Amino acid sequence: MTVRGGVETIVASDEGGAFGEALAAGIEVKNYDRALGHLVREQGLIIRDSVIYTPRMPIAAAPLAILHVANASQEVARWMFDHGKVKRTRDFRLLLADFLSKRFDDRVTHGEFVVGNSNKRHKFANVVSLGGERKLIIDPVSNDASSVNARVVANLDVKAIGNPNLIQRIVYDDGDNWSAADLNLLQVGAVAVPFSRAGEVIERIANAA
Numbered sequence: 396m397t398v399r400g401g402v403e404t405i406v407a408s409d410e411g412g413a414f415g416e417a418l419a420a421g422i423e424v425k426n427y428d429r430a431l432g433h434l435v436r437e438q439g440l441i442i443r444d445s446v447i448y449t450p451r452m453p454i455a456a457a458p459l460a461i462l463h464v465a466n467a468s469q470e471v472a473r474w475m476f477d478h479g480k481v482k483r484t485r486d487f488r489l490l491l492a493d494f495l496s497k498r499f500d501d502r503v504t505h506g507e508f509v510v511g512n513s514n515k516r517h518k519f520a521n522v523v524s525l526g527g528e529r530k531l532i533i534d535p536v537s538n539d540a541s542s543v544n545a546r547v548v549a550n551l552d553v554k555a556i557g558n559p560n561l562i563q564r565i566v567y568d569d570g571d572n573w574s575a576a577d578l579n580l581l582q583v584g585a586v587a588v589p590f591s592r593a594g595e596v597i598e599r600i601a602n603a604a
Contacts, residue, residue, distance in 0.1 A: 398457055407460035408448035413471035415541025430478075431471055438467050447471060465548055466515055472545065473518055476506075487568040487590045488520065488535045494594060495521050495533060499601075509561070511552030519549070523601070528560040531600055533593075536581065538571040543580055550584030562600060566593050 398407050414427075428442050435442040440449055440463070447467055449460045495503045507522040509532065521533040532553070536546040550563055565581050567573060569589035581587035588596045 398461060400451070400454060403454055404451040405454050405457050405460065406448055406451055407457070407464045408446055409464050409468040410541070411444075411446045412541040412544055413447065413468040413475065414445040415539055416472045416537075416545045427471075427475065431474065434470065434474065435467060438463065440464065440467050442471075462513075466513075469515065469517065469545065469549070476518065487566075487570070488537075491533065491535055491566060491590065491593060492521060495523060495597070498597070499523050509553050511549070512555035513552050515552060517549040517553060523597075525562075525601060530561055531597070532561065532563045532585075533566060533597065534564065534585065535566045535568075535590075538568065538573055538577070540577075543577050547580055547584035554585065564588050564593075564596065564600075566590055 397410050398405050400406055428445065431442055435447055440447055442448075447464055449464060452460050492505055496505075502524045504522050504524075505520060506518055508516040508518050509522065511517055519532050519534050521535075523531040523533065525531055532550075534546055534550060536542050546565060550565060553561065554563060563585035565585045565587045567578070567581060567587060567589060569591050578587060
């Protein structure tokens, strides 16, 4: 997410974040500007070359502009997940989903929406029912700036509800070369867990429920 402008006006942009998240998830990305134009225009925004941005706005409106673009970016990413073709590649996300399905059977749902404090619906790859009203969100993230930003925003919004029955963990592939800055940013959204330790962490949480 970037904000550029002068003394009196600004333009907020997702810098192609929605498309970056879809690409990181293995979705075949093409030029969706025409297909998504109506969705973005309805929110008073612009999409060009896969980048979502605001028209020029007063500088005082910067916080609202950032939130508006972030929400639209997430909606576009969801649309791409629903309509895009996923490449059949084996990655840690699939391994994680497979482990959860085998461990929790019908207690795990994939692609479940959770409403955040802003009343936005955020899609999470894995949500496990721990009994009663307790749920465990296991959210994998790719080693990509747009994916990191999108997952941190989603987790922060859900965490802001303050619901003690929602446990959140972000899982990253520690086989990749992560920067310390990105790992610290993940921790802002939720407790970050390396994929190599995800099994033991999830088991510990499940056994404590």
